[in-house]
Amino acid sequence: MTGTLTLLRLALRRDRVLLPAWIVVIVGVVVASASAIAELYPQAGQRIALGVTIGAAPALQALTGPVFDASSVGGLTAWRGVAMTSVLAALMSLLTVIRHTRAEEETGRAELVGACAVGRHALAASAVLLAAAANLLIALLITVGLAGQGLPPAGALAFGLAVGGTGWVFTGVALLAAQLTEHARTARAIAAAALGLAFLLRALGDAAKVEMLAWLSPLGWAQRMRAFAGERWWVVALFAVAGAVLVAAAALVARRRDLGSGLVPARPGVTEAAPSLRSPMALAWRLQRGVLLGWSVGFAVVGLLFGALARSVGDIVGDNPQLAAILAAMGGAGALTDTFLAAELGLLGLVAGAYAVQATLRLQGEEAALRAEPVLATAVARRRWILSHLVMALGGSAMVLAAGGLAAGIAHGLRIGDPFGQGGRMLGAALVQVPATWTLAGIAMLLFGLLPRLTVLAWVALLAFALLGQLGELLQLADWVRDLSPFAHVPRALGQPLDLGPLLWLGAVTAALLLAGMTAFQRRDVQGG
Amino acid sequence: MANTPAVLISGLTKHYGTVRALDGLDLTVRTGEVHGFLGPNGSGKTTTLRILLGLLRAGSGHAELLGGDPWRDAVELHRRLAYVPGDVVLWPSLSGGEAIDLLGRLRGGLDPRRKAALLERFDLDPGRKGRAYSKGNRQKVALIAALASDVELLLLDEPTSGLDPLMEAVFREVIGEERARGRTVLLSSHVLSEVEALCDQVTIIRDGRAVQTGTLAELRHLTRITISAELERAPDGLAGLAGVHDLIAEGPRVRCQVDGEHLQAVLRVLTDAGVRTLTCQPATLEELFLRHYQVAA
Numbered sequence: 001m002t003g004t005l006t007l008l009r010l011a012l013r014r015d016r017v018l019l020p021a022w023i024v025v026i027v028g029v030v031v032a033s034a035s036a037i038a039e040l041y042p043q044a045g046q047r048i049a050l051g052v053t054i055g056a057a058p059a060l061q062a063l064t065g066p067v068f069d070a071s072s073v074g075g076l077t078a079w080r081g082v083a084m085t086s087v088l089a090a091l092m093s094l095l096t097v098i099r100h101t102r103a104e105e106e107t108g109r110a111e112l113v114g115a116c117a118v119g120r121h122a123l124a125a126s127a128v129l130l131a132a133a134a135n136l137l138i139a140l141l142i143t144v145g146l147a148g149q150g151l152p153p154a155g156a157l158a159f160g161l162a163v164g165g166t167g168w169v170f171t172g173v174a175l176l177a178a179q180l181t182e183h184a185r186t187a188r189a190i191a192a193a194a195l196g197l198a199f200l201l202r203a204l205g206d207a208a209k210v211e212m213l214a215w216l217s218p219l220g221w222a223q224r225m226r227a228f229a230g231e232r233w234w235v236v237a238l239f240a241v242a243g244a245v246l247v248a249a250a251a252l253v254a255r256r257r258d259l260g261s262g263l264v265p266a267r268p269g270v271t272e273a274a275p276s277l278r279s280p281m282a283l284a285w286r287l288q289r290g291v292l293l294g295w296s297v298g299f300a301v302v303g304l305l306f307g308a309l310a311r312s313v314g315d316i317v318g319d320n321p322q323l324a325a326i327l328a329a330m331g332g333a334g335a336l337t338d339t340f341l342a343a344e345l346g347l348l349g350l351v352a353g354a355y356a357v358q359a360t361l362r363l364q365g366e367e368a369a370l371r372a373e374p375v376l377a378t379a380v381a382r383r384r385w386i387l388s389h390l391v392m393a394l395g396g397s398a399m400v401l402a403a404g405g406l407a408a409g410i411a412h413g414l415r416i417g418d419p420f421g422q423g424g425r426m427l428g429a430a431l432v433q434v435p436a437t438w439t440l441a442g443i444a445m446l447l448f449g450l451l452p453r454l455t456v457l458a459w460v461a462l463l464a465f466a467l468l469g470q471l472g473e474l475l476q477l478a479d480w481v482r483d484l485s486p487f488a489h490v491p492r493a494l495g496q497p498l499d500l501g502p503l504l505w506l507g508a509v510t511a512a513l514l515l516a517g518m519t520a521f522q523r524r525d526v527q528g529g
Numbered sequence: 530m531a532n533t534p535a536v537l538i539s540g541l542t543k544h545y546g547t548v549r550a551l552d553g554l555d556l557t558v559r560t561g562e563v564h565g566f567l568g569p570n571g572s573g574k575t576t577t578l579r580i581l582l583g584l585l586r587a588g589s590g591h592a593e594l595l596g597g598d599p600w601r602d603a604v605e606l607h608r609r610l611a612y613v614p615g616d617v618v619l620w621p622s623l624s625g626g627e628a629i630d631l632l633g634r635l636r637g638g639l640d641p642r643r644k645a646a647l648l649e650r651f652d653l654d655p656g657r658k659g660r661a662y663s664k665g666n667r668q669k670v671a672l673i674a675a676l677a678s679d680v681e682l683l684l685l686d687e688p689t690s691g692l693d694p695l696m697e698a699v700f701r702e703v704i705g706e707e708r709a710r711g712r713t714v715l716l717s718s719h720v721l722s723e724v725e726a727l728c729d730q731v732t733i734i735r736d737g738r739a740v741q742t743g744t745l746a747e748l749r750h751l752t753r754i755t756i757s758a759e760l761e762r763a764p765d766g767l768a769g770l771a772g773v774h775d776l777i778a779e780g781p782r783v784r785c786q787v788d789g790e791h792l793q794a795v796l797r798v799l800t801d802a803g804v805r806t807l808t809c810q811p812a813t814l815e816e817l818f819l820r821h822y823q824v825a826a
Contacts, residue, residue, distance in 0.1 A: 269657065273629075273631055369618050376582075378635035379607045
């Protein structure tokens with residue numbers, strides 16, 4: 001462990017902008033939600049009415065979890081904020097840990113450091129300390145921030161610990177993932193898949209009212225700490241133990257492997273390239289096909305689960321006469337199912353945006369790793385090289401959405417006896433998300449062409465769109481602010497005729513962004529070592 | 530076409546922000562020659578090659594490659610050249626053999642027999658994944674991909690960094706054969722023995738400018754020759770002669786450095802004193818090189 005503190009200082013220096021930005025966003029979202037709810041729903045009666053509406057919307061509960069206490073401002077803030085900010089804290093933790101462990105090993109920088117008077121586990125220890133400190137700080141700031149709004153301090157503390165605790169568990173998840181493979185990219189994919197699974201378990205558990213499922217997920221624990229609604233303090237121990245066990249498991253694995261290698265050894269390759277590997281497109285396909293396959297399977301699984309659940313949504317509500325009245329006003333059980341499925345597709349669209357961004361930014365990854373240089377030194381025009389990865393980004397995001405929509409439609413259709421009809425209907429509805437998703441590829445492309453060092457802004461844009469979609473309505477933000485997100489313009493595709501207009505102009509905006517980015521890249525220097 | 534130089538650069542500049550990477554560089558590589566491009570780290574060698582490849586946009590000045598504009602005609606020109614970067618990074622998921630084939634095909638095709646022969650000579654296992662190769666082996670992958678292509682011009686950026694001495698010898702052999710086949714080579718390097726063994730012409734670059742250019746013989750002529758002699762008696766008036774430097778005379782034993790153009794006069798004095806043994810060493814490139822840089826420092 002020698003040298004851990006020095007490495008921690010190095011990590012702090014490298015993350016001096018990124019980490020504070022994460023913390024500010026996470027804490028800011030919580031505090032802003034609390035003050036908005038206090039302002040917009042000042043009377044207990046209004047809040048309880050809102051709680052009833054939420055109870056009538058399983059789709060919303062799948063996203064945010066149940067309301068434990070709608071009567072208090074704190075209870076509503078916890079309902080709205082815990083699910084989302086826990087996911088953000090988990091993302092922050094897993095990206096931070098992998099950035100400072102596996103990514104360092106992959107680039108060889110860890111070797112440089114490891115040759116100094118530095119303990120074997122110092123790098124991992126410094127990354128864990130960094131992530132743990134960030135999560136503690138988040139917990140502390142949330143507590144102070146919410147208590148500062150006049151909310152009960154105990155609830156504020158529970159809220160903070162729920163978010164920080166989730167971050168801590170995913171610190172362990174990421175450290176373990178970092179031990180398993182040689183590549184940071186794969187490690188991130190594993191950790192992100194674990195986060196996706198946790199989200200899915202909680203969403204299914206909450207939407208279908210299966211408590212067991214939700215308890216399988218750290219995100220479910222975060223909500224079940226019941227901040228502002230009779231806090232369950234023992235859940236803190238659950239977080240602490242789970243995170244510690246994961247970190248210990250990672251340390252065990254780390255002891256069994258060499259620096260730079262993963263637990264899963266790399267297999268030998270072929271000695272000659274297949275005849276088809278002869279174009280930039282073939283190379284882009286080769287580099288991205290594994291990721292695309294993983295995402296498609298993930299989307300299909302999520303689609304199947306939500307599709308299978310969709311019909312039950314009507315039943316759950318049916319028990320409650322008050323909800324049934326609201327439901328009837330909305331157009332009956334069929335409309336509710338459609339609302340649920342549409343909400344699920346909206347979520348998939350947003351996540352597909354993440355696919356589009358990462359696939360487009362492969363360009364930047366290849367350039368920064370100096371792998372673009374040998375390709376561009378052959379008879380490959382820059383435009384062709386760009387197009388090869390863009391095809392993967394645009395085609396791939398359409399493909400994952402299609403997989404999710406089709407799976408949801410078939411699963412739902414099997415339950416109501418119309419698998420083909422529903423499959424087709426949901427496939428179409430999923431593809432309606434495509435232009436908004438592509439807009440993110442356009443933003444990433446423009447950044448890559450103009451500001452290759454700031455491509456991280458594409459992720460910031462995605463996060464901003466997600467927050468606008470999640471919080472815009474609740475915070476009653478001005479329309480023009482909410483309209484900044486391309487996802488705000490995706491027309492309803494289920495249960496009413498499709499409005500093609502927004503799709504066309506979103507497509508036009510995307511095309512303009514892509515073209516501008518490509519032109520800028522064709523004019524600029526290729527970054528060197 | 531034979532008269533068109535393969536590379537013609539004059540007054541080339543390039544800035545990265547406020548840092549001046551190239552400062553009026555002149556460089557001419559004639560078709561069919563092996564041209565050594567020497568300079569210390571950070572002197573602008575890689576920047577020059579990257580401009581020739583159209584990866585960087587030139588500042589002011591003129592750069593011409595195989596009679597074309599390296600920026601505008603990049604794709605057409607790249608069919609006729611092969612490039613080995615100084616820092617070879619391979620795709621982690623592709624094997625070395627796949628990377629060789631891919632790069633060759635992207636350039637417009639490679640000769641499978643030549644590839645097989647080169648794999649043999651460089652003793653490379655093409656079946657390993659990119660991540661598993663050492664630096665030297667990654668270098669070999671890029672070298673084989675470049676050398677197995679049928680191109681007019683090879684642009685090599687410190688191609689032997691990371692190769693062991695045995696492989697360096699193979700590299701020299703191969704480049705010798707390429708020269709015999711009439712290919713033009715621009716070889717950036719700071720391995721002086723390599724440049725000395727391979728290159729017809731040498732350009733030395735410092736701080737983004739060419740400080741010396743010519744054949745090795747011409748460059749040597751400009752420099753000093755080390756003489757050590759054992760004589761029958763102490764020589765007369767050696768210290769006073771023009772062009773004699775660093776004279777160490779211990780009676781009949783003499784050691785000194787002589788400017789090329791004064792060699793004859795010095796030898797006359799020595800033979801007058803009766804020569805028993807005499808060694809006369811032309812400056813190595815290393816001495817030449819160090820002199821340029823020490824003057825600068």
